[in-house]
Amino acid sequence: xxxxxxxxxxxxxxxxQEVTLRCKPISGHNSLFWYRxxxxxxxxxxxxxxxxxxxxxxxxxxxxxxxxxPNASFSTLKIQPSEPRDSAVYFCASSxxxxxxxxxxxxxxxxxxxxx
Amino acid sequence: xxxxxxxxxxMFIQEGEDVSMNCxxxxxxxxxxxxxxxxGEGPVLLIALYKAGELTSNGRLTxxxxxxxxxxxLNISASIPSDVGIYFCAGTRSSNTGKLIFGQGTTLQVKP
Numbered sequence: 731x732x733x734x735x736x737x738x739x740x741x742x743x744x745x746x747q748e749v750t751l752r753c754k755p756i757s758g759h760n761s762l763f764w765y766r767x768x769x770x771x772x773x774x775x776x777x778x779x780x781x782x783x784x785x786x787x788x789x790x791x792x793x794x795x796x797x798x799x800p801n802a803s804f805s806t807l808k809i810q811p812s813e814p815r816d817s818a819v820y821f822c823a824s825s826x827x828x829x830x831x832x833x834x835x836x837x838x839x840x841x842x843x844x845x846x
Numbered sequence: 847x848x849x850x851x852x853x854x855x856x857m858f859i860q861e862g863e864d865v866s867m868n869c870x871x872x873x874x875x876x877x878x879x880x881x882x883x884x885x886g887e888g889p890v891l892l893i894a895l896y897k898a899g900e901l902t903s904n905g906r907l908t909x910x911x912x913x914x915x916x917x918x919x920l921n922i923s924a925s926i927p928s929d930v931g932i933y934f935c936a937g938t939r940s941s942n943t944g945k946l947i948f949g950q951g952t953t954l955q956v957k958p
């Protein structure tokens with residue numbers, strides 16, 4: 731079975747540029763999560779969706795970050811404009827919604843983002 | 847900030863040794879999960895625990911959901927070189943949300 735698919739795997743860009751990260755959740759999963767991982771702060775939840783609707787975006791660092799889920803099989807995380815401190819590994823995860831909180835999340839392999 | 851305290855931060859052991867790591871919190875958690883992350887990959891689920899006192903095994907791995915619901919441990923028996931990686935505990939504080947809170951991770955190195 732296909733797992734969570736993220737693209738690109740690596741992104742290097744200059745500060746000020748727009749960055750778009752993409753995620754395809756596991757088919758049949760109704761919850762989707764975006765995380766950021768850094769050495770200093772570990773794994774942090776940025777935002778999550780249930781049935782394509784954003785439920786909790788309290789982890790989004792600031793207005794430069796936005797996320798969308800136009801349908802059940804696709805989500806984007808956008809940073810505009812990007813800054814060097816946004817450099818991190820960004821993970822997408824998905825889970826089934828039937829019993830929220832009791833369904834384990836499955837992670838993609840992440841996008842390693844470097845802002846120069 | 848982090849609400850889970852995971853220890854130890856790192857371990858360097860000999861192949862064949864048993865390993866134990868744990869996670870504690872000042873708050874009650876409804877779900878405890880243990881993940882393993884290898885370089886260049888996302889965290890992979892090892893064990894999920896849903897009830898206080900639950901003890902679950904997955905091969906050489908055993909994890910328990912603490913009775914107080916404020917802690918969990920993971921044991922690895924007879925470690926092998928491929929056990930190398932970063933182990934994360936994670937939990938949810940409410941059954942109404944999938945919001946996972948992660949520990950800082952335990953880095954495990956195994957010497958053949």
